[in-house]
Amino acid sequence: MKRTVLFSVLPFLCLMGVKAGNYKNFRVTTYVIVQDVNKMGDEKKLEAEWSEFTKSVKPDKIYLETFRDMNFVDEKALQTAIKFFKSKGVEVEGGITFNSRGSVTGRWETFCYSNPETRVLIRKISEIAAKYFDEILLDDFYFTNCKCKLCVAAKGDQSWAKFRTALLDQSAKELIVDPAHAVNPKCKVIVKFPNWYEHFQGLGFDLEKMPTIFDGVYTGDETRDPKGEQHLQPYESFSIYRYFNNLRPGYNFGGWVDNGASYLDMFAEQLWMTLFAKTPEITMWNYGAMKGTIRDTPRSWSKYKTSFDYDDMKAESASRGVTRLTYGRVADYAFEKADKILGKLGTPKGIKSYKPFNSVGEDFLQNYMGMIGVPVEIVPAFPENNELVLLTETASKDPDIVAKINKHLLNGGEVVVTSGFYHAMQGKGIENICEMVYTDRKADIDTIIVPSGWWRKPYKTAVTIKIPQMTYMTNDSWEEISTLSYGNGWPLLQRNYYGAANFFVWVIPENFSHLYALPDAVLNSLRNFMDNEIGLHIEGPSQVALFPYDNGTFVVESFRDEPVTINVVTRKSKSIKDLDSGEVINGTNSQGERVLGRKNYEVTKYSVVVQPHSFRGFSVDTTN
């Protein structure tokens, strides 16, 4: 039996591109921007540089860029670099950044794809790279924000999204992929999609067609710091990789992280999130940055034994003869940490959240849900199985969505919709499932009441939370979780039984990050309601994420600045085992929190401590 498993798994791993390398469960690569490739003509200098670099981190592969910011590669330097890296046993592939110049008229100035001269140039750039490489990775600038006179005229009455996606689909095939294939039929052209997936279509990234127009995709997993201009939540470093993999399963070839985080731990966390999403390859952007000396910003949690252990990393570096600590060194330390448990994890599984292609609404909300411990897997099609489906406003783009919800519920699959989804669908048939009104009135709530057995208990929120006031037909549906302000209240979670399953409306705060201000008991209740098929949830505060896998393992990651004790709630089980230390933890059995319309079951709760900005992986022993 074991042999069969081995034989069936190996070809799959090869297909996924996982080859044995310097790390056990993934390949590490770095990307060299063209300005740096052009300095690689001096082999002696390169040798000295590389030998220092590889003491810190061990790349299996390197991407050498041939174009960026109107800089072409010096082909002589490129040839020297290719020969050099191959002689070191490093796989060498190409990269291109299709952008015109730095910031002149806009912050990020892209190419104009309406301009005939630029189109000639783009084709030429693709052909040059294909001469040298069997794989070309496009850095995430294959979009356009050009509003020049040509583009304005060509757009006509269409929306920018419609005009740009059609233009870039066509340009991808005609100017980039076909010319590369013509020069080198073996050449795979991979498009890297950035981290702002919610807004892609407006700038021409077409998630419906591009994964097949190109030979595959790559994922921008860089979330950096939510305080930055993009305000991306750390959970996105996991969820975006999964989402892009679901666009064309098996054709998401890697995740990509840069060193833009404020703290070293946050840099490491992004690498871990990418790896926990089970990427076969991870790119450190970029070679120059990874050679850079770290900024060791003081961390309030430095006294704790965190997953990224600065002192341990420093001692380990010294033992390798590394005295100057670089981002590459931090990455290597983080890789080794995750590599210890990755081989034991199966395929990630989360609550499916359907996002139709090129849709927008309640931007990035799924990542906030991930940050409160609700595991979410964004998928581009409405799930076929009778499992709990989560729909945010973005799902309202599907013209058949009400019919799909209706069918799903009649077949016994549960559906959770957000207040934003309900609002978008109001008057479009959603009332036939559950009759509510998303009013124009808002409420500033400070208390939330959750079920506790047959009782209900009030809890104070960490801040005042503004929510939309939703009304409903009493006894058509009922408040499972209620909010209160000055003696009046509105639903936070509304439940209705339709056909053969529960239909929930989850009222989302106007400020999504106020989800983090919900009391633990409210979060616990929400997670319990969302946990139908996953069979696992956590109890505790926000900003602890749960990553369940299909083989009875899971990872928890705390993004908090102080240690946290959480409960892991499994269906009745014997024990859980720490995948790194081997520590076995015993739990306590109880009856699961009751959800009407579902079967009752017994659960086992395990108390687990997670250090700040740290992860722990576990396997669940279900034997009796």
Ligand SMILES: [Zn+2]
């Ligand atoms: Zn233009």
